[in-house]
Amino acid sequence: MNRLTPTLAARLSQVSFSYGHQAILHQVSLAVRPGEFLAIIGPNGCGKSTLLKLLAGLLRPSAGQVLIDGLDIAGFSRRQLAKRLALLAQSGGLPDGMLVSDLVSMGRYMHESWLKRQTPDDRRQVTRALQRMAIDTLADRPLGQLSGGQLQRARMAMTLAQDAPILLLDEPTNHLDLKHQYGVLDIARAEARAGRAVVAVLHDLTQASLYADRLILMHQGHIAAIGTPATVLTDDNIADVYGIRTRLVAVGKAVIPIPLGALE
Numbered sequence: 001m002n003r004l005t006p007t008l009a010a011r012l013s014q015v016s017f018s019y020g021h022q023a024i025l026h027q028v029s030l031a032v033r034p035g036e037f038l039a040i041i042g043p044n045g046c047g048k049s050t051l052l053k054l055l056a057g058l059l060r061p062s063a064g065q066v067l068i069d070g071l072d073i074a075g076f077s078r079r080q081l082a083k084r085l086a087l088l089a090q091s092g093g094l095p096d097g098m099l100v101s102d103l104v105s106m107g108r109y110m111h112e113s114w115l116k117r118q119t120p121d122d123r124r125q126v127t128r129a130l131q132r133m134a135i136d137t138l139a140d141r142p143l144g145q146l147s148g149g150q151l152q153r154a155r156m157a158m159t160l161a162q163d164a165p166i167l168l169l170d171e172p173t174n175h176l177d178l179k180h181q182y183g184v185l186d187i188a189r190a191e192a193r194a195g196r197a198v199v200a201v202l203h204d205l206t207q208a209s210l211y212a213d214r215l216i217l218m219h220q221g222h223i224a225a226i227g228t229p230a231t232v233l234t235d236d237n238i239a240d241v242y243g244i245r246t247r248l249v250a251v252g253k254a255v256i257p258i259p260l261g262a263l264e
């Protein structure tokens with residue numbers, strides 16, 4: 001099989017994807033490194049979630065290859081994949097009656113049998129994930145009784161409990177108040193600094209610029225730009241892709257785009 005250098009956690013090689021006859025991604029190539037926080041940005045419908053689902057092995061490319069640890073993802077079983085990556089999907093039909101602690105524990109079962117008894121390490125990981133997302137007091141609550149933000153934090157806790165080297169986060173700040181948005185971004189960055197590869201779809205360009213090591217700016221199924229926030233967030237790139245005028249303000253290494261209005 002096609003082995004890669006171990007310095008890459010995941011790679012998309014010339015990946016195209018279609019839903020039926022509708023082409024969504026066009027020959028996208030991308031390398032994800034351990035220890036980096038990579039943010040995918042771009043307008044609605046440009047293919048960000050599709051790219052994340054391809055990386056997670058939920059969708060199969062129409063052409064090209066997705067590689068994890070240098071091996072084609074098509075060769076991995078669900079369990080093998082769950083040892084390598086954890087996905088926070090945008091939403092999912094979760095049973096209202098399920099308890100928060102059971103949802104977070106599911107993160108531990110992703111790579112084990114449902115029949116397996118929880119080990120002390122499983123319980124430790126679940127407790128830690130509940131605490132990190134500040135929902136330990138909600139552990140015994142059914143999901144149906146949670147607010148949107150509390151549910152999002154429970155889903156994020158499940159993702160963290162999986163303890164996988166690659167974290168794929170689709171709009172992790174959804175439904176969260178400002179404090180918890182920055183809390184979840186702090187955690188994502190800490191996970192990257194601890195050596196995981198973190199790939200997050202973000203809509204807030206300020207947050208993406210402040211937190212990510214690299215940005216991927218997507219446009220109509222292509223990568224329009226990739227690199228550090230300062231190289232990707234230019235007036236021209238933002239105008240071309242989002243159709244708005246901005247003024248850029250430098251804050252440390254980050255570049256914050258201040259929107260000035262739609263282009264004529």
Ligand SMILES: Nc1ncnc2c1ncn2[C@@H]1O[C@H](COP(=O)(O)OP(=O)(O)OP(=O)(O)O)[C@@H](O)[C@H]1O
Nearest residue numbers: 019022024042043044045046047048049050051201
């Ligand atoms: N299951 C599906 N069947 C058919 N088309 C789909 C399906 N899921 C998504 N699409 C289409 O694929 C395109 C890309 O969708 P995707 O969800 O990847 O976009 P996105 O960049 O994540 O958007 P958003 O910012 O709105 O979440 C869109 O045109 C969407 O309508």
